[in-house]
Amino acid sequence: MNTKKKKGFTLIELLVVVAIMGLLSALAVVALNQARARARDARRVADIKQIQTALELYYLDNNEYPDIKVAGDNTIGGVCLDSDDGFATDACSGTTYMAVVPENPQPRADGDCPNTVYTYVTLSTSAPNLTYQIHYCLGGVIGDVAAGKHTATPAGLVDDTTW
Numbered sequence: 001m002n003t004k005k006k007k008g009f010t011l012i013e014l015l016v017v018v019a020i021m022g023l024l025s026a027l028a029v030v031a032l033n034q035a036r037a038r039a040r041d042a043r044r045v046a047d048i049k050q051i052q053t054a055l056e057l058y059y060l061d062n063n064e065y066p067d068i069k070v071a072g073d074n075t076i077g078g079v080c081l082d083s084d085d086g087f088a089t090d091a092c093s094g095t096t097y098m099a100v101v102p103e104n105p106q107p108r109a110d111g112d113c114p115n116t117v118y119t120y121v122t123l124s125t126s127a128p129n130l131t132y133q134i135h136y137c138l139g140g141v142i143g144d145v146a147a148g149k150h151t152a153t154p155a156g157l158v159d160d161t162t163w
Contacts (some may be wrong), residue, residue, distance in 0.1 A: 040105045041138045045145055047102040047118070048136055048152045054081050054098035055132065056154070061095065064128030065154075068120060076120045076134075077103030087120065110139025111147055119163075135163045 058081060059065055066086025068074045079087050079101050084094035092099065102118075109115040118136050122129040134152040141147050151160035 037110050037139055038142070040107075040110060041140050041142045043102075043105050044136055044138060045142050045157075047104075048134055048150075048157065051076070051081075051098070051101060051118070051120075051134060052152055052154075054101075057097045058083070058086070059154075064130065065122055065132045067122060067129065074119045074121050075117045076101050077118055104136065108137075110137075113137035113139050113149070133160075135160070 055065055061083060066081065069076070069079060069085075069087035069089050076087055079089055080092040080096060081098040081101055082088050082092040082094050082096050085092075087101065104117050107115070108117070114137065116135075116137065118134060121133045121135070123131045123133065131154055135149070136152070137149045138145060138147050145157060146159060149160060149163060151158050151163065
């Protein structure tokens with residue numbers, strides 16, 4: 001009589017293990033995507049606060065906020081902020097307040113947000129520019145900043161769905 005036992009796993013046992021691993025990986029991917037979206041929103045808030053700080057430094061030296069970089073184009077990002085040109089389209093010259101203005105991280109269309117870049121608008125019809133607005137959007141809640149469209153002004157961050 002042959003009493004030798006075979007060692008190993010049955011096909012059913014292997015299928016159960018593979019199914020459990022697949023389920024765990026699917027849950028991990030979902031959690032990772034949510035964490036990435038929250039990280040992009042946190043970066044957006046940090047970017048806007050950095051830009052505001054640079055604009056305040058510019059204002060302290062020049063007694064006004066800079067003009068938009070090119071007439072009709074109020075997007076910012078990837079350019080520098082300097083004392084000679086404001087949001088410069090080329091290399092910085094003069095006092096540099098921000099060497100590279102941050103861009104809205106990709107993908108931009110998080111949550112209910114449109115696929116837009118950060119935009120900068122001065123509200124004065126003539127010099128000096130005494131106030132500004134920076135428009136941005138968050139896909140989710142970050143700290144005390146709600147999801148949705150927002151505007152940054154010299155007074156701080158405010159909800160604004162009109163843009």
